[in-house]
Amino acid sequence: MNFFKTLWQEFKSCPVGAIAKWQDARFLWLVMAAASIFLILVAHSLFQNYVFMKPCEQCVYIRFAFLCMAIGGLIAAINPKNVALKIIGYAFGFWGIIQGILYSIKLNAIHHAAHSDDPFGVQGCSAEPSFPLGLPLDVWAPDWFKPTGDCGFDSPIVPDGVELSGLQQWLVNYYADGWYLFPSSHSVNMAQACLFAYIVCLILLGAMFLSWIIRTIQARKN
Amino acid sequence: MLVVPFIIQHKFRFKGVVMKIPQLLAKGLALSMLVATASFGFNEGTDYIKLEKPINNADKTLIKVFSYDCPFCYKYDKAVTPGVVAKLPNGVSFKPFHLKTKGKYGIQASELFATLIIKDKDNGIQSLFDEKSQFKKAKMAYYKAYHDKKERWDSGAESFLETGLAASGISKADFEKAKEDPRVKAMISEWEQSYDVAKIQGVPAFVVNGKYLIYTQSIKSPQGMLDLVNELLAK
Numbered sequence: 022m023n024f025f026k027t028l029w030q031e032f033k034s035c036p037v038g039a040i041a042k043w044q045d046a047r048f049l050w051l052v053m054a055a056a057s058i059f060l061i062l063v064a065h066s067l068f069q070n071y072v073f074m075k076p077c078e079q080c081v082y083i084r085f086a087f088l089c090m091a092i093g094g095l096i097a098a099i100n101p102k103n104v105a106l107k108i109i110g111y112a113f114g115f116w117g118i119i120q121g122i123l124y125s126i127k128l129n130a131i132h133h134a135a136h137s138d139d140p141f142g143v144q145g146c147s148a149e150p151s152f153p154l155g156l157p158l159d160v161w162a163p164d165w166f167k168p169t170g171d172c173g174f175d176s177p178i179v180p181d182g183v184e185l186s187g188l189q190q191w192l193v194n195y196y197a198d199g200w201y202l203f204p205s206s207h208s209v210n211m212a213q214a215c216l217f218a219y220i221v222c223l224i225l226l227g228a229m230f231l232s233w234i235i236r237t238i239q240a241r242k243n
Numbered sequence: 244m245l246v247v248p249f250i251i252q253h254k255f256r257f258k259g260v261v262m263k264i265p266q267l268l269a270k271g272l273a274l275s276m277l278v279a280t281a282s283f284g285f286n287e288g289t290d291y292i293k294l295e296k297p298i299n300n301a302d303k304t305l306i307k308v309f310s311y312d313c314p315f316c317y318k319y320d321k322a323v324t325p326g327v328v329a330k331l332p333n334g335v336s337f338k339p340f341h342l343k344t345k346g347k348y349g350i351q352a353s354e355l356f357a358t359l360i361i362k363d364k365d366n367g368i369q370s371l372f373d374e375k376s377q378f379k380k381a382k383m384a385y386y387k388a389y390h391d392k393k394e395r396w397d398s399g400a401e402s403f404l405e406t407g408l409a410a411s412g413i414s415k416a417d418f419e420k421a422k423e424d425p426r427v428k429a430m431i432s433e434w435e436q437s438y439d440v441a442k443i444q445g446v447p448a449f450v451v452n453g454k455y456l457i458y459t460q461s462i463k464s465p466q467g468m469l470d471l472v473n474e475l476l477a478k
Contacts, residue, residue: 140318144460147445148345148438171390172314172445181397 040232047098049229050110053222054094057087057117060218065165072192073177074200075170078146079128083215084165085152086124089117090222107233114226120153121219129212135173146172175199175211285471290461292443294454298436301453305331305472306338308437308448311385312346315459316447320386323465325372330469335476337371339378342437342446348396348403355381355407357430358422362413377411384410451475 032039043049061084068074076084090113097110127143134143150168152158158166177193179185185193195204202209209217285291298306307324309316328337339360343353359378360371368376388394388406396403408415421427440448440456449457449468455475462468 135314135318138318138322140315140322141463142460143315144458145313145315145445145447148342148441171312174314176393178393178395180395 037232037235040228041236044107044229044233045102047101049225050094050098050101052094053114053226054091054098056222057091057094061087061091061165068175068196068200071189072196073179074175074196075178076168077128077131077170077172077175078150078168079124079131080170080175080211081150081159081166081168082124082152083121083128085158086117086121086219089113089120091117093117111226111230114222115230118219118223118226122216122223125212125216125219129210129216131173132210132212285461285474289458290471291451291455291457291475294440294443294450294456296436296439298440298450298453299433301338301450303335303476304338304452305335306340306450306453308340308342308440308446308450310342310345310349310446311352311382312349312389313446314390317386317390319447320382323462323468326465327469327472328370328372332473332476339371339382340434340437340440342441343431343434344438345441345446348400351400351403352385352407353431353434354422354427355404355411355418357427357434358418358424359407359411359413360430361424361426362421377413381407381411452478454478 028039031042064076064080064084069076093110093113093116096113097107100106101110131143131145134140146168150159150166152166159168175196176199177196179193198204198207200211201207202214287293305328307316307319309320324337331337339356341349341353341356343349346352356378359376359381363371363373363376363378366375366377370376371378373379384406394406396406404415404418408418413421437448440450443456444458444460447459449459449472451457451472452475455478457468457471457475462471
């Protein structure tokens, strides 16, 4: 408890200084990496494999964006005080976040069009995925990055002859109409949830980055 | 395109900028941009592109590249394509191209669809959206099964085929014989060109005169689509 009290005191007395100090340490970077990896695992191992909710094109791109953030976090965590590593960490982190935000917005538009009588204004999904830099991630790791789901739909589709455990059956029923944060009212779909997550990451990473920049500028002035 | 003038108008709500540029000038600019985009019509690069590899022998046609497992193809075929096709100018024909590389049973679907289209032709059916079209019956049955009932035909190609055969009312024996028709084989061979088109921006992919691919994203309404198709037919 005292530990958190000290942190809070640090933050209260000088927020920029506190955050600048924290982003010099490994902890926040490892949190970013761990959270990103955790979300990919939840999407892949829980929803895709356990509950048979296959990913569509934008979904695998969103996984890729989280992967970028994880890479950024891990690189910076090697030695966050090293300016080169730190910059690489921020670069991967922000690129992942911004890509993620754009993919989430696009997915939300597709989801809306797919679930309404108004199919207009969206492209839908491509025949083959195209990752940034032309990386053939769908070939290298198809179980993680190949879109096998339908464009705009993520309902569980259980193959014939599969015996579901009690928990699986419950989850399949719970998400029968697709993934929502509140399934019974169909509110907050996966795209919106991801968008919210990326915006939170943007605020946190942004605070870290700005604090570092401000402290660096102030140090130069002195 | 209409978004830009709105953004400009919104931006000018910020005091700082308003003080720099007279409001009247800003509104005039926004209005002229609105008029400009309306009068220039559709733009290459945003609303459509010219195919690097045009589709052969496709003059005076509207081609739709589609797949039975494509949700947006289903939506368009329910609410948009029939209306647009009905209003095409005389002499322009509608040609569906089924993409065999998409979906677990893409190849089987292509075989059945091509066979039924030729059958429709032999039976004198004028439009592939006619209630009596066997192609349409099979196509809608597959759409409904896949998208509405989430059917995946896990037991194999036989069960997949059964859905289309039952809906269109032809027997398996009849189908096996009819698909050997050289015209069916020629159509399936012609549909190979679908792959390169679908690679560009997925399906549904609408191609006019075999040369111009419409960016599905740019379609805002059935009338808008018809206007674009007519403009491209004239090029």
